[in-house]
Every structure is written in C-alpha cells, then in structure tokens.
Amino acid sequence: MSDAATLTSPAQEARPVLRERGQREVFCGLTGIVWLHRKIQDAFFLVVGSRTCAHLIQSAAGVMVFAEPRFATAIMEERDLAGLVDANEELDRVVDRLLSRRPDIKLLFLVGSCPSEVIKLDLSRAAERLSKKHSPSVRVLNYSGSGIETTFTQGEDACLVALVPEAPVAADDAPASLLIVGTLPDIVEDQFSRLFNQLGIGPVHFFPPRNSQSIPEIGPNTKFLLAQPFLGETARALAERGAQHLPALFPFGAEGTTHWLKAAADAFDIPELHFLAVVAPGRERAKRALDAQKQHLAGKSIFFFPDSQMEPSLARFLSRELDMKLIEVGTPYLNRQLLSAEMDYLPATVTLSEGQDVDRQLDRCRAAKPDLVVCGMGLANPLEMEGISTKWSIELVFSPVHGFDCAGDLAGLFARPLYRRSVLRV
Ligand code: SF4
Numbered sequence: 001m002s003d004a005a006t007l008t009s010p011a012q013e014a015r016p017v018l019r020e021r022g023q024r025e026v027f028c029g030l031t032g033i034v035w036l037h038r039k040i041q042d043a044f045f046l047v048v049g050s051r052t053c054a055h056l057i058q059s060a061a062g063v064m065v066f067a068e069p070r071f072a073t074a075i076m077e078e079r080d081l082a083g084l085v086d087a088n089e090e091l092d093r094v095v096d097r098l099l100s101r102r103p104d105i106k107l108l109f110l111v112g113s114c115p116s117e118v119i120k121l122d123l124s125r126a127a128e129r130l131s132k133k134h135s136p137s138v139r140v141l142n143y144s145g146s147g148i149e150t151t152f153t154q155g156e157d158a159c160l161v162a163l164v165p166e167a168p169v170a171a172d173d174a175p176a177s178l179l180i181v182g183t184l185p186d187i188v189e190d191q192f193s194r195l196f197n198q199l200g201i202g203p204v205h206f207f208p209p210r211n212s213q214s215i216p217e218i219g220p221n222t223k224f225l226l227a228q229p230f231l232g233e234t235a236r237a238l239a240e241r242g243a244q245h246l247p248a249l250f251p252f253g254a255e256g257t258t259h260w261l262k263a264a265a266d267a268f269d270i271p272e273l274h275f276l277a278v279v280a281p282g283r284e285r286a287k288r289a290l291d292a293q294k295q296h297l298a299g300k301s302i303f304f305f306p307d308s309q310m311e312p313s314l315a316r317f318l319s320r321e322l323d324m325k326l327i328e329v330g331t332p333y334l335n336r337q338l339l340s341a342e343m344d345y346l347p348a349t350v351t352l353s354e355g356q357d358v359d360r361q362l363d364r365c366r367a368a369k370p371d372l373v374v375c376g377m378g379l380a381n382p383l384e385m386e387g388i389s390t391k392w393s394i395e396l397v398f399s400p401v402h403g404f405d406c407a408g409d410l411a412g413l414f415a416r417p418l419y420r421r422s423v424l425r426v
Contacts, residue, residue: 015343015352017334022357025378026307026332027056027394028147029155030113034061035398036159037070039183040208042106045071046098047145048091048123049113070105072098076115087121088129095130099138106137107212109159112144139166139212151332153230153309153397156183160234163208163215164241170219178204178264179216179243181234182227185400186210192251192403195261198278201268218243223267225260227251227402229342230309232335249341250310251402252410253317254286259341282404289408290321296415298323303365305375306330306356307393314374314396316345322411326350327368330361372418389417 030053033045047053054073061071074094076087091110099105108130110123127142134140143158144150160181170177178201180192189206196204205216207224216222220242226235229250239245248263249256258279265275302324304311311331318324326347334354336343346352353361358379365373366386373383373390380390391414401410 015348018351018353020353020355020357020360022355023359024332024356025305025358025376026147026150026356027152027376028114029145029150029152029158030057030111030147031060031152031394032145032155032159033057033071033111035183036156036208037061039210040107040212041070041210042104042212043070043109044098044102044105044107045109045111046095047071047073047111047113048087048116048121049073049076049111050115051075053113053115068102076119087119088126091121091126092130092133095134095140099134103137106139108134108138108140109162110140110142111155112142112146114146114148117144117146117148141166151307151309152394153228156228157231157233160208160231161237164218164234164237166212167207167215167218167241169241170217170222172220174217174219174221175203176221176223176268177216178202178268179207179218179222179224179238180204180227181207181224181238182231183208184227184402188400188402188406191405195278195282195403196264199261199265199268199270199275201264201270220244223264225264226338228310229313229335229338232333232338235338247338247341249316249345250313252313253321253407254283254290254404255321256313256317257286257402257404257407258283279404286404286407290411293408293411293415294322296418297411299325300371300418301325301327301368302372302374302414303327303368303370304329304331305358305361305365305373305379305393306332306353307374307376308397309333309335310393310396311374312339312342312346312352315350316342317410318414319347319350320345321407322414324372324414327370328353328361328364330354330356332356372414374414389421391417 110127112123123142127140131140141162143162145155218241222243224243225246246263246267249259251257251260311329315326315329319326328351330353374393377392383390400406
C-alpha cells in the first residue's frame with residue numbers, strides 16, 4: 001500500500017511512527033471468507049489450499065455439517081505440490097462437480113492460499129477459463145487469501161478489488177450516487193440506509209452487495225465512503241474507475257459516525273441545519289450508550305498489537321469518547337491517506353507502530369502493564385496467563401460495531417474483559 005503524502009496533514013508528517021519488521025503473529029486473509037460468504041448470498045468461496053487452510057476456515061466459520069455452506073477447500077495433496085499431476089485439470093473437475101450440484105451459485109471465487117502460491121498455480125487464468133466455460137450462469141473470479149506477508153483483513157480488500165471490474169460502468173452524465181464500501185451486517189446497512197434517506201442522499205448502494213446480480217454501476221459520479229480502514233486497494237481500484245473517495249473518520253462511535261455522515265452530506269450539498277436535525281437523535285442515543293460504558297473504561301490504559309488495521313480508528317474512539325489512555329497503537333500497515341483524519345484526532349503522546357517484531361513489542365507491553373490489550377488470538381492466552389486482560393481483535397470485525405446504534409455495543413466489547421477480570425478477582 002502506498003502513502004499519498006499530499007493528503008496527509010503537516011501534524012501527521014511530523015508524528016513519529018515506529019516501524020518494525022520481524023516475527024509476526026497474525027491470521028491470513030482466508031479469514032475474510034467468514035464474513036464475506038454471509039454477505040454475498042449467491043457467492044461461493046473455493047479455497048485452493050491445504051488441509052491447514054481447510055481446518056482454519058472450517059473452525060473459524062463454525063458451520064454445521066448438515067448445512068449447505070458457501071465455502072469449501074479444494075485440497076492440494078502432496079503429489080499436487082510436487083507437480084506430479086496437473087492441478088488445473090483437478091481444479092476444473094472440482095468446479096464442474098460443485099456447480100452441477102449447486103445451481104444457486106452465481107459467483108464463484110477461487111481463493112489462493114500459501115500452497116497454491118508456492119507452486120505458482122495461476123488462479124487468474126483458471127478463473128478466466130472457468131468463467132468462459134460456465135458463463136453466463138456463473139462468473140468465476142479469483143483473489144489471494146494467502147498468509148504470506150499479509151494480515152487477515154486484507155482478504156476482504158483483495159476480494160473487493162476482484163469484484164470492482166464486475167460493476168457496470170456508469171455513464172459520465174449519470175446522476176451522482178453514494179457507494180458505501182466494506183462488508184457491513186445487514187442490520188447496520190439498514191440503519192445507514194434510513195439515515196441517508198432522511199438526509200436526502202441517494203441513490204445509495206453497498207459494496208459488496210447482498211446479491212452478485214445487483215452490483216451497482218460505478219463511474220465518475222460515484223462518490224464513495226469506506227466503512228472499514230483496511231480497504232486501501234479497493235479504494236484505489238474504485239478511484240481508477242473515476243469514483244471519488246470522501247475522506248472521513250470511520251463510523252465508530254458518535255463522533256466518528258457524525259464525521260462520516262457529514263462527509264457524505266457535504267458532498268451532496270445537504271444544508272447544515274437539516275444534517276444536524278437528522279443526526280441529532282442517533283448521536284444522542286449513542287452518547288447515552290457510551291456514558292453507560294464510560295464508568296468501566298475511563299482512565300484505563302490500552303495497548304494495541306497490530307492485527308486488523310482498525311487499530312488507529314478504534315484507538316481514536318476509545319481515547320476521545322471513553323477517555324481511555326492509549327499506550328501503543330500498533331497496526332500491520334499504516335495507510336496515511338485513508339487514516340489522515342484519524343491520525344489528526346489521535347493524541348500526540350501515543351506511540352504509533354507499524355508492522356511487528358512480536359518479542360520486542362511484548363517486552364514493551366509487559367513494561368507498560370496496560371489494563372487491556374487488543375491482540376490476535378495467538379497472543380491473547382499467554383497474556384491472560386500473565387494477568388493481562390485481552391480482547392481479540394478479530395471479534396471487532398465479526399461484530400456489528402458501526403454507526404450510532406452500535407456505539408454502545410462497541411464500547412461494551414472493550415469493557416467486558418475488564419469487568420470479567422474484576423469479578424474474577426473478588
Ligand atoms: S493460506 Fe497459508 S496461512 Fe492461511 S491457512 Fe492456508 S497455509 Fe495457513
């Protein structure tokens with residue numbers, strides 16, 4: 001991901017960022033399938049990988065065996081890895097079998113993994129070949145969910161990048177439209193739709209859509225808001241289609257949500273007074289819900305290990321709306337362009353770190369003795385054993401946390417481990 005220096009403020013450029021490259025503790029991009037397969041309801045995700053990949057995705061998604069899941073793994077055996085059989089022929093057979101059994105599938109993603117990348121299996125050519133074969137009833141796309149030099153939220157970014165070319169091209173004189181980019185639970189989408197409707201902003205589309213047949217048109221009159229901070233490559237692909245990014249805080253908490261909605265309101269020339277009248281009830285509800293959680297969180301210190309790329313946005317929310325003390329905010333990649341507003345809102349004293357050298361970071365964490373650590377699952381158990389409360393960062397991607405009506409629940413996710421430990425201590 002590249003940084004656009006022109007879009008960063010002087011304050012941010014002056015802010016030191018600790019950059020580390022060493023051993024990392026992160027999940028791979030296959031994890032994104034867990035929430036993506038629930039969203040795009042006629043899509044299927046076929047991982048081309050090993051038994052490890054199959055195990056990861058099966059246990060993360062926790063699907064019951066008698067359900068018809070919308071993901072699976074085409075397992076590459078040792079002889080495939082040794083190049084003894086033509087993996088392409090086997091893949092074609094697996095896809096043919098799958099599509100003949102499941103006529104409900106309209107969009108098939110071939111998802112690359114570490115093993116498929118190691119043997120250099122060209123999934124883009126496979127997707128092209130299979131798309132031709134199964135067109136027009138099924139489109140076949142591909143992306144990589146491999147864990148080689150990636151972190152788990154990059155899986156969604158890669159998936160959405162693959163989906164952008166599938167969007168019809170909007171004419172240059174098409175009316176302005178708003179695109180919300182990033183997988184949101186349906187209930188959160190509905191809450192945002194109601195707000196945009198009340199504001200008088202429309203048409204509004206969500207990307208990815210709930211159904212692959214309804215991918216919206218994208219063109220120069222498409223203005224887009226990112227719902228997640230980890231969609232840098234998707235933002236770039238949309239900009240290449242001429243769409244305009246609306247920079248804003250991410251919609252976490254009362255402040256973040258107001259700022260995010262305001263970016264859209266300004267882009268659509270919504271009068272200030274009307275904007276304030278529409279957002280006031282939701283913002284007040286959010287503030288009341290946050291006040292209830294503040295008693296558990298205010299004054300408590302927090303340390304973020306790099307995992308989801310949501311860390312700077314969540315840190316801003318916790319520090320400004322819940323008075324938590326930030327010690328270190330680690331993120332796997334710091335996209336200064338997308339996080340420009342977030343970085344301006346972070347206290348100057350906090351250590352921002354990018355990348356990871358896990359042992360050194362653990363040393364810093366132990367020395368700081370934070371009240372709460374946000375980290376991947378691999379680090380959580382050892383830290384709990386040492387008496388440090390933890391929150392799995394992956395939960396923040398799985399749970400409804402966006403917008404006014406989820407602000408209290410988002411704060412609650414951080415308050416719960418502290419409360420649990422205080423009860424255990426009694
Ligand atoms: S893609 Fe790589 S990191 Fe992910 S489960 Fe498969 S082997 Fe492991």
